[in-house]
Amino acid sequence: MTAGDQVRTAHAGHLPVMFAQVMEGLQVKANGTYLDGTFGRGGHARGVLQRLGPEGRLLLMDKDPEAIAHAEREFAGDARVAIRRGSFAALAQWQATAAGLDGVLLDLGVSSPQLDVAERGFSFGKDGPLDMRMDPDSGESAAEWLARADEREIADVLWTYGEERMSRRIARAIVARRADKPLLRTAELAELIASAMPRTGEKIHPATRSFQAIRIHVNRELADLEAGLEGALARLNPGGRLAVISFHSLEDRIVKRFIAAHAKAPPSNRRLPVAVAFTPTLKAIGDAQRADEAETAANPRARSAVLRVAEKLGAAA
Structure with missing residues (x-):
């Protein structure tokens, strides 16, 4: 599939990341059953559906009510499609x-529509309510969490999920500011973080890592990923494919280790009297893939994307 084909596949301005590589990785069968656990605006789902025959099925999930509403508007009339609001976990x-x-x-990660709408509170570049929830009807918003968490918890989240070296300094500034007035807007938080950071030559905005960390924490993204990978392995048929696109090292590390743990025997331990038997249940398909230059030029958000594909092993029924 050429870059031009990929752009034509886009719908309402949404470019599905690594579309051709995902379709190649999934190896869609006309009569198969496929699940897109992160529907977003349906770029990848549309590609799968185009490859399905009358007996094929496409299951769509997303936590975001706006994504689900979009899926229902576009696909509710197709008998091959089932839609469910909820986490892929x-x-x-x-x-x-x-x-x-x-x-x-x-x-x-966060979808382009979520980033582009200021009211969702994901972007430090667009002032809006400090929310960051992918499911706005569930859990604490970023503002609510920042209002109650103690300084140590905030610092730990910024370090663990954002690898932010200035985590303690930023946490201290947040706690000091909220004693005066609550942090309710994305622009307020971004400005506060920038003011707490020393000047460096970095090209990224000073709030980038902190916003990422808070978003991951508020949405339980890494815990959901671990649960979703286990669920996918349990439900995949032998020969079925798992394709995961991650956008930062924390996600990719979990995916890489999950595939390796089910594909390769653990190192032997000479202290054990009997070697533990190991039967692989996954096979990695190729190496990690990245978007090519043509795609990253058309869609800069694809620059950090990493795709990993694995196949479920076992005898076909």
């Missing part, structure tokens, strides 16, 4: 997956 609890899946796609 619970994909194995959806009865529609019980018969087995031939492919699972997880396109992680």
